[in-house]
Amino acid sequence: GLGSDMYRQQILDHYKNPRNYGTLEDPTFTHIGENPMCGDEIRMDVELAEDDETIERVAFSGDGCAISQASASMLSGELAGKSIDDLLEMDRDDIVDMLGVDISPMRIKCAVLAEKVAQDGAEIYRGELEKEKTSTED
Ligand code: FES
Numbered sequence: 001g002l003g004s005d006m007y008r009q010q011i012l013d014h015y016k017n018p019r020n021y022g023t024l025e026d027p028t029f030t031h032i033g034e035n036p037m038c039g040d041e042i043r044m045d046v047e048l049a050e051d052d053e054t055i056e057r058v059a060f061s062g063d064g065c066a067i068s069q070a071s072a073s074m075l076s077g078e079l080a081g082k083s084i085d086d087l088l089e090m091d092r093d094d095i096v097d098m099l100g101v102d103i104s105p106m107r108i109k110c111a112v113l114a115e116k117v118a119q120d121g122a123e124i125y126r127g128e129l130e131k132e133k134t135s136t137e138d
């Protein structure tokens with residue numbers, strides 16, 4: 001239908017003109033991960049505010065198919081202003097909603113690649129913060 005044509009246009013637009021493509025000068029954390037199905041890699045750079053919780057900006061780089069690149073482009077914009085908890089609570093349904101098209105089971109790993117990499121990076125970063133806290137409490 002017309003609705004999904006519009007969303008397909010939007011995906012193509014994000015693929016051709018990716019938003020926030022590149023790297024951040026001073027990311028709070030950065031993480032690289034791959035889609036195990038195809039080996040495509042994405043790097044996510046995330047800069048947090050001083051509260052170590054609010055996401056100020058996100059950049060992504062790497063290669064992948066249109067779905068993965070459009071998803072990374074859209075996600076990078078969506079995350080600005082959100083919190084790390086918001087990011088960690090996201091699931092595949094949120095990504096499918098964001099993309100606005102049906103994603104076949106074959107492509108779901110493409111669609112959630114950027115989200116997964118950002119989440120893994122956030123979890124690793126939180127783990128490091130926890131460690132720092134414990135070591136200064138000792
Ligand atoms: Fe095969 Fe994306 S993993 S199409």
Ligand code: FES
Binds near residue numbers: 067113
């Ligand atoms: Fe590799 Fe989609 S085919 S990310």
